[in-house]
Amino acid sequence: MRIDLHTHSTASDGTDSPAELVLGAAAAGLDVVALTDHDTVRGHAEAVAALPEGLTLVTGAELSCRVDGVGLHMLAYLFDPDEPEFARERELVRDDRVPRARAMVGKLRELGVPVTWEQVARIAGDGSVGRPHVATALVELGVVATVSDAFTPDWLGDGGRAYAEKHELDPFDAIRLVKAAGGVTVLAHPAAVTRGRTVPEAAIAELATAGLDGIEADHMDHDEPTRARLRSLARELGLLTTGSSDYHGSRKTVELGAYTTDPEIYGEITRRATGAFPVPGAGGPAAR
Numbered sequence: 001m002r003i004d005l006h007t008h009s010t011a012s013d014g015t016d017s018p019a020e021l022v023l024g025a026a027a028a029g030l031d032v033v034a035l036t037d038h039d040t041v042r043g044h045a046e047a048v049a050a051l052p053e054g055l056t057l058v059t060g061a062e063l064s065c066r067v068d069g070v071g072l073h074m075l076a077y078l079f080d081p082d083e084p085e086f087a088r089e090r091e092l093v094r095d096d097r098v099p100r101a102r103a104m105v106g107k108l109r110e111l112g113v114p115v116t117w118e119q120v121a122r123i124a125g126d127g128s129v130g131r132p133h134v135a136t137a138l139v140e141l142g143v144v145a146t147v148s149d150a151f152t153p154d155w156l157g158d159g160g161r162a163y164a165e166k167h168e169l170d171p172f173d174a175i176r177l178v179k180a181a182g183g184v185t186v187l188a189h190p191a192a193v194t195r196g197r198t199v200p201e202a203a204i205a206e207l208a209t210a211g212l213d214g215i216e217a218d219h220m221d222h223d224e225p226t227r228a229r230l231r232s233l234a235r236e237l238g239l240l241t242t243g244s245s246d247y248h249g250s251r252k253t254v255e256l257g258a259y260t261t262d263p264e265i266y267g268e269i270t271r272r273a274t275g276a277f278p279v280p281g282a283g284g285p286a287a288r
Contacts, residue, residue: 003032003261005058005269006075006188006216006244010125011035011043012062013132015249018043019050021256022281026055028256032266032278034058034077034244039093040128041081051281058269058278062188063178064093066168070197071158072187074174075216075242078273079183086177089169094128096167101129103164104156108134111161113143131156132251147251151195158196175211182275186214186242191230192221201233208237213272218243218259220252240265 008014009021016024018035021043025033033055035047044059051057060077081087101120108115115137123140124133135150144150153160169177171187178185187207191198204215217230218241234241243259246252270278 001031001263001266002029002257003263003266004030004245004247004257004259005032005034005060005077005186005242005261005266006036006062006219007033007247007256008037008062008249009035009043009047010127011040011046012037012128013124013130013248013251014127015251018047021247021249022047022051022055022057025256026052026281030055030257032056032058033256034060034075036060036062036075036077038062038128038130039064039090039097041090042128044081048279051279053281055281056278057281059276060183061090063090063174064166064168065171065174067171067199067203070199071168072171072199073189074169074171074178075186075188076174076178077184077186077269078276078278079178079181080275081181083177083181083275086181089173089177092167093169097129100164100166101131101134104131104134104162107162107164108138108155113138113141113162115141132248134162136251148194153196171207172210175207179211182273184213184269184272185211186216186240186269187212188216189219189221189246190215191226192219194221204233205237208239212239213269214240214242214265216244217241218261219246220254220258221246240268242269 009018063074135147138150242261245258
């Protein structure tokens, strides 16, 4: 089995629609794909409707969190999307995305960059606006060469010249909320130092004590020594280790299935989840 547990669609900051994403996952030879848009489940229904036969969909989200001034992302899988407290918190995070993006546009203009809110809104479309959309605007203007180049202290990286804060969950609260909704939590790309500051291993240990299920070890932003260190840390803490592409369509160079999760780990995730079940594809309208 080939299993990719971290992807994004146009419901947040990917460039493929949810339907295009699941069809692309099948074409890439995946057996299981997780749709984990930022702080939203809005793409799930479209993905389920288009799910081709032979592909299983894991519903999820990537939650924006912050602890001790350091941003981190928490992957949540197979939770009940209608659990009230968790749904309210996701809405608070989503609602703060527009003011935050507008603030980043204002800071960029103060730095002499001729970006406009209209440009960023056009790029975001119907998705939950975020830093990648602002970064794409910088690419369009020729300020940086790639989206990744915008995530530096010079521009949009944590604490950068054009960075603006938004409402984010405390990761301990995130674990509690996901668990209460029957879901499973995995810390996304925990050692991606190119993105900015990362949480120390001591903090990961505290999250494990609080109920964190796993960490994403195999990821494009982790080199092999880092992956090995994360696997060792996971063994010490009794955590699962996953691998994922973090696919964003054309916004990043990584392809679907570039990194995958061991089937036994996937099986354990599904065993632990009680809020929702993986959806097996029966051949949606878009696949016919």
